[in-house]
Amino acid sequence: MADLAGKRIVVGVCGGIAAYKAVEVIRHLVDAGAHVIPVMTKGAEHFIGRTTLSALASEPVQMSLWDEASPIPHTKLGQSADLVLVAPATARLLGAYAHGLSNDLMTNVLIATRAPVIVCPAMHTEMWEHQAVQHNIALLASRGVHIVEPEDGRLAGGDSGKGRLASTTAILARVHQVLGSGDLQGAHVVVSAGGTREPIDAVRVIANRSSGKQGYAVAAEAASRGARVSLISTVDLPIPAGVSVIAVETAAEMQKAIEGLWQQTDVMVMCAAVADFRPVSCTSEKIKKEGGIPQIILEPTPDILAGLGAVKRSDQVLVGFAAETSDLVANAQSKLERKNLDLMVANDVSQPGVGFQHDTNAVTFLTPNQPLHLLPLSDKRNVARALLDIVVKIRQSKATS
Numbered sequence: 001m002a003d004l005a006g007k008r009i010v011v012g013v014c015g016g017i018a019a020y021k022a023v024e025v026i027r028h029l030v031d032a033g034a035h036v037i038p039v040m041t042k043g044a045e046h047f048i049g050r051t052t053l054s055a056l057a058s059e060p061v062q063m064s065l066w067d068e069a070s071p072i073p074h075t076k077l078g079q080s081a082d083l084v085l086v087a088p089a090t091a092r093l094l095g096a097y098a099h100g101l102s103n104d105l106m107t108n109v110l111i112a113t114r115a116p117v118i119v120c121p122a123m124h125t126e127m128w129e130h131q132a133v134q135h136n137i138a139l140l141a142s143r144g145v146h147i148v149e150p151e152d153g154r155l156a157g158g159d160s161g162k163g164r165l166a167s168t169t170a171i172l173a174r175v176h177q178v179l180g181s182g183d184l185q186g187a188h189v190v191v192s193a194g195g196t197r198e199p200i201d202a203v204r205v206i207a208n209r210s211s212g213k214q215g216y217a218v219a220a221e222a223a224s225r226g227a228r229v230s231l232i233s234t235v236d237l238p239i240p241a242g243v244s245v246i247a248v249e250t251a252a253e254m255q256k257a258i259e260g261l262w263q264q265t266d267v268m269v270m271c272a273a274v275a276d277f278r279p280v281s282c283t284s285e286k287i288k289k290e291g292g293i294p295q296i297i298l299e300p301t302p303d304i305l306a307g308l309g310a311v312k313r314s315d316q317v318l319v320g321f322a323a324e325t326s327d328l329v330a331n332a333q334s335k336l337e338r339k340n341l342d343l344m345v346a347n348d349v350s351q352p353g354v355g356f357q358h359d360t361n362a363v364t365f366l367t368p369n370q371p372l373h374l375l376p377l378s379d380k381r382n383v384a385r386a387l388l389d390i391v392v393k394i395r396q397s398k399a400t401s
């Protein structure tokens, strides 16, 4: 994805243990085609070497107002930037920026620029929660500075709590969002994830082994490519940045949520393992074992995907998943046609490491009238990336036909 081509991004790195993560952020920005100009504070040098940033970014790192060839690097950098990103941003930097104190190159660039600014704070929980820091954050946000909030997790020195730098994915998603880039920019992508649970009585359900991880990976990847993402989920996993979640439990609830969004859906990725059968009735009391073995009568659930396929507009992209244990391609091909899909993602869940509950997947992509595309075992984010690459191509061909 070279969708940041031509964008000049100043990346500021402050002195915190998370400075090493800036390396990964810079690498991804450069891979996406951006021209990255690194700026470091003096404190950052305690955590990361100049050479590392200079080698990975598009220009040598700059640290001072006075050492560089240009006499006014602060205005030059600020004026020419399409975006200034500070990751990690320390309490000192936030305070100086909020109060207009320009005492080093980075604060000068921030105050001189008219480009959008994203700050990604990282610090110990006590510092993050301090009123002064929170006040500065609120002040910056009120001026239109984009804040990528820190996460809960392990901090330096064995502590843990809120204050850890946001994930690279979350930071990159915000960059794409702010710059209006990404090959799914402007698209509304709806993803279903997890296995449905169909109640038998007050405490028992018919469930399946789906973990929801593949759906969450698709949602995260779509958001990082600029899409507006709605995730219809039966599971409680960490919510990816930029994704809004609708929690559901049964096939009927999932159908209602999806159909409610359908008119404004550009891409529907039906990852969820929807129950095919549900009990005809559910007792409000727990069924007692003293009453003997119960007879549970089942009825079919609505096939949500087939229903959408029947009413699909020509501009909408519909993606299904087929979890099979035999005759993978033949079964998936027949579902692709029967449900009127644009893409079917088939996986043989009898194979080791594939599908349900694993962090990895191996899939075969089937599209109408196109050769099969096989993706060997890889992590679910990688599967999500390949899936959305195909979706983008389908959207392009629909737009031109």
Ligand code: C5P
Pocket (backbone or CB within 6 Å): 251, 270, 271, 272, 273, 274, 275, 276, 301, 302, 303, 304, 305, 306, 319, 320, 321, 322, 323, 335
């Ligand atoms: O026919 P089968 O259940 O194998 O098809 C799988 C695909 O159909 C998945 O994308 C799944 O989310 C979807 N599905 C559905 N409603 C059902 C059953 C499956 O949307 N009741």
